[in-house]
Amino acid sequence: MTAPKTLYDKIWDAHVAHQDDDGTCLLYIDRHLVHEVTSPQAFEGLRMSGRKVHSPDKTIAVPDHNVPTTLDRTEGEVKNEESRIQLEALDKNARDFGVHYYPVDDVRQGVVHIVGPEQGWTLPGMTVVCGDSHTATHGAFGSLAHGIGTSEVEHVLATQTLIQAKSKNMKVEITGKLMPGVTPKDVTMAVIAQTGTAGGTGHVIEYCGQVIRDMSMEGRMTVCNMAIEGGARAGLIAPDETTYKYVKGRPHAPKGEQWDMALEWWKTLFTDEGAHFDQVLVLKGEDIVPTVTWGTSPEDALPITATVPFPSDFEGGKVDAAKRSLDYMGLEAGMKLTDIQIDTVFIGSCTNGRIEDFRAAADILRGKKIKDGMRAMVVPGSGLVRLQAEAEGLDKVFLDAGFEWRLAGCSMCLAMNPDKLEPGERSASTSNRNFEGRQGRESRTHLVSPAMAAAAAITGHLTDVRDMI
């Protein structure tokens, strides 16, 4: 009998195309997602050396980071010159090399990590890479998905493989169930608050437990999306009925006989009883409460009921880091998190730009108005999410409440397009990074769930959404 394997071991083993004596492997890549920021030099490298894209059929290109999300975006040209050049380069490269492409004016365009699963490109048991750290999102399907650098993008384009050494296994189990008002975003932030941003370094995390089993695919994608913020190479969730149901019928999902064949294999993709994990973390679902960040690292996450910490609460290098964070964020140690005033609310990104996120936010906003002077925007993760939300009348809820209803893109998740914070402005944001300058120079970001973002938009300060349901 073979030794028990983890889910990660199984996917890894199924993709080793070559192994060197020192254990370094050539890992075969099933899906390569490409966006405009990290790919231009890779395509140029191919041109310079006269190489082709090895498998254009497994390569999917979508512009997202630089695209404007205003309704008039297809009329004017992109004003920022560097953004425009990157978008034009992707357009040319995608067409020249014949890869699958969803241009800005295609209704299916959106954030690459939302488009991939939506179109059925991401399937259980696959290896998925993209020149972007949040590729971890696709792990929700039980596919091994991680970010790569530009020289690796070129390597995958040219060979459909990646030179890789195997990571360690880590298990994160969330038992029991979540209380009302607590969402997948809170779960993933609570995990990072426990592990720290380096806790997962060198590991691939498998999330499991009843809370994960009960989650929708949207929720699982939110959880895996932030695996990288815990330092992990990737996050994984074993596929189950929820997964198959989501995948079935998507444009690029297998059909007919191939579906049956795929399903049979997918059902073997779970961690065997007794398989070894190098690290294990167990959280009780009932203990998790709505979570927000106060500092400039995703690990600076606390329950909304807490107060802003004192630097002296920390040890070692974290003391100075906390001082610096407080200073940058303009916060007083000891103040209640619910007293933090917000001037901008952003709902969107590959963390929380899916239909379920919008439903959760709309449930809080229905019949209410956002605070006077508040700037609030909802940016769908894809054109199809936008259409779905409109079909459900969610756009009306947002517009009536005073939100802007935008076109798909990364938008205010990062300051690479016109949606930015001004220096000193403070947001409640459903994105995944609160780094210094992430949403604009001297911007201040508090990471929250969509429901919590909606609550903050109404009251004008960070708010415990459980008081509103």
Place this chain on the structure above:
Amino acid sequence: MDKFNKLTGIAAPMPLVNIDTDMIIPKLFLKTIKRSGLGKNLFDEMRYNEDGSENPDFVLNKPAYRETAILVAGDNFGCGSSREHAPWAIKDFGITCVISTSFADIFFSNCFKNGILPIVLPQEQVDILMKDAQKGANARMSVDLEAQEITTSDGDVINFNVDAFKKQCLLEGLDDIGLTMQKADSISKFETMSASDRPWV
């Protein structure tokens, strides 16, 4: 990647120590979508005056050195960031060999990935080559990678060491991608197997 075997060309002296990647290619030029075209900004801050005109005192601007192919540089060349723009700029200018007493690690390995040969020699030998390079257009040095020999303009020969594997890669023009492509058989075997096991992929 371009192959590197024999090179005969003008060598320029840059005795400055600790030439870092910011001096090689300032941050300002990193926003490009290309890796070609950086040669005109190689050593930008030393090479150009504030008004954009050339600084006539900078070695690569002197008539004798405009066609430089080899750089003889001071200790610890290429320190600083890991940006691959530094070797891209050097290569784009037309320099494919850099000689020094030592190099920063990442820069050193980035050179090999981009078809540039970095040569480490003891101080006395670098001194000899530095002097030779100061002869301007008369300083046509030859570098023979196969034989691991540098021949000065006077015909003196200096031997150098190079990692056998890296040497092979340069001689055959193999970068990481090229190396992986040598395993094309394994890859296509895998693809055949996967096409029957997992035809939906």
